[in-house]
Amino acid sequence: MKEIKDSEQLSRYLHAHQMESIFNESLKPHLSLYIFDQGELICSQGEPLQYLYVLVKGKIKIYTTSVEGRTLVISFKTPLEVIGDIEYIRGIDTINTVEAVSPVCMIGVHCRWLKKYGSDYSPLLQFLLEIITKKFFIKSNSMSFNLMYPVEVRLASYLLSVSFDESDSLFRGQLSTSSLTDAANLIGTSYRHLNRVIQKFCKEGLIERNKDFILVKDREGLSALANHNIYK
Template structure:
């Protein structure tokens, strides 16, 4: 994590995402802008909640880890997104681990300042309510998506989610073969069936698989297969 000591850049992101009014003058003084490199952990499951993060650039993934060490990817997020909102309101430890998929920028504020200056500030509370209810809506849509669409559509959507970032055209992601079990869990299928679908998509020229990675070869074709549904 790197602190960006540039108030103009901070103000730029507040303006671009139209969230200047979310924070009163007292809270604005305690906002800071930070960058995270690809693969860097932003916050970790089980650690005490300390800050609220607002994703303003890049893509993150959210995953949970079982007591046996098994990981399950829950979602991918792009701006505008909040990390730590539920934990702040419930005053609980971090529920999930959040990792940067691409280089990201995040606005950060300590929860102590939010408690001191934001608990009775309606614009902030309305903003948090809007974000949290949107998360429930997305979860519902994802649940329906997993039930209504075949595995090849869900896999195409998942691969598009992890392989591209609309805010960073230089980013070209790929799925590590070692993460296929996690992918199977997220899209709701067995590891064996997922491998069969991967072989099918390789034959169709949509993706390529080598010993280490699965790479998107035909983004347009994959998007058509996914029916423009992208995992969030």
């Protein structure tokens, strides 16, 4: 993680995402930009919450880990998204681990300043309410998607979600084979069935698989199969 003190860039992000009124004048001096490299952890499950982050560039993966060490991918997020909102409101430790899938830029504010200057600021509280209710709405849709569509559609959607980032032209069409267990967990199928569908996609020319990664060869074909349903 790198902290960047760049008030001009910060102002541009606030303007681009229509967030100028979200943070009051007392909070704004305590906002910073934070840069995370691909694969870097932004926060870890079970740790005390230190910062509230607003994702303004890049893509992140959110997952939980059981006591036995098994991981379950919950969702992928692109801007605009907030990390730490539920924990801040409820005063609890971090619920899930958040990892940068592509290079990520966040606006961050330490919780001590948030509590001091933002606990009764209605535009900020309204913003957090909208973000949290949106998360519940998306989660409901995702559960319905897993129940209503076959594995082929779900895998096509997953590949499109994790292999591309519209804000990063260098992040295109590749998925590490080490992530296939995550894929099976997220789309609700067995690892064996997932491999059968991957073989089918390879034969159809949609993807190419080698030892280390899966490469998307026909993005339009996957999009048609997914029918615009993308995991979030």
